[in-house]
Amino acid sequence: MSALFQGELELTAHARHADPSTSHEAAASLSSDALRKSQYAVLSVLRECGPLDDQRLLREYAFSERLPQSDSGLRTRRKELVSQGLVEDSGVKASSTSGRRMIVWQVTDKGISRYREGR
Numbered sequence: 320m321s322a323l324f325q326g327e328l329e330l331t332a333h334a335r336h337a338d339p340s341t342s343h344e345a346a347a348s349l350s351s352d353a354l355r356k357s358q359y360a361v362l363s364v365l366r367e368c369g370p371l372d373d374q375r376l377l378r379e380y381a382f383s384e385r386l387p388q389s390d391s392g393l394r395t396r397r398k399e400l401v402s403q404g405l406v407e408d409s410g411v412k413a414s415s416t417s418g419r420r421m422i423v424w425q426v427t428d429k430g431i432s433r434y435r436e437g438r
Contacts, residue, residue: 359437360385361396362426365406366434370425372413373397397424405430 334342361380365371368379376397377390388396400406401424409425426434 357386357388357392358396358399359434360388361393362400362405362430362434362437365397365400365424366426366431370409370411370423372415372421372423374415374421375413376424400430405433 334346360383361376363385364376364380364383368375368383371379373394377393380388380393397406401408405427406424407427409423411423412420413423415421
């Protein structure tokens with residue numbers, strides 16, 4: 320799995336300039352390898368349980384006993400996967416617990432290939 324996303328995904332964590340010092344410390348504490356593993360973990364849940372909206376992704380991920388990640392971290396990893404063409408909007412919308420519409424995400428053919436390479 321170590322070469323799974325090399326050259327495909329952003330391999331460094333970042334904090335925004337205006338973020339508190341703790342965010343910068345957290346970003347600095349993540350190694351490239353840990354970030355790639357976290358992206359693959361999210362891709363795995365989407366592949367094995369998806370398509371999923373973000374609320375269901377968070378719930379399924381929590382039950383999957385994979386690499387611990389915060390809710391915002393999971394959404395960030397999902398966004399990174401979308402940016403790289405491994406995950407996409409399925410065209411389906413779901414309703415959140417508050418009644419708002421949410422995108423349902425699915426793994427692309429490219430994402431399926433990367434998932435299989437990582438196994």
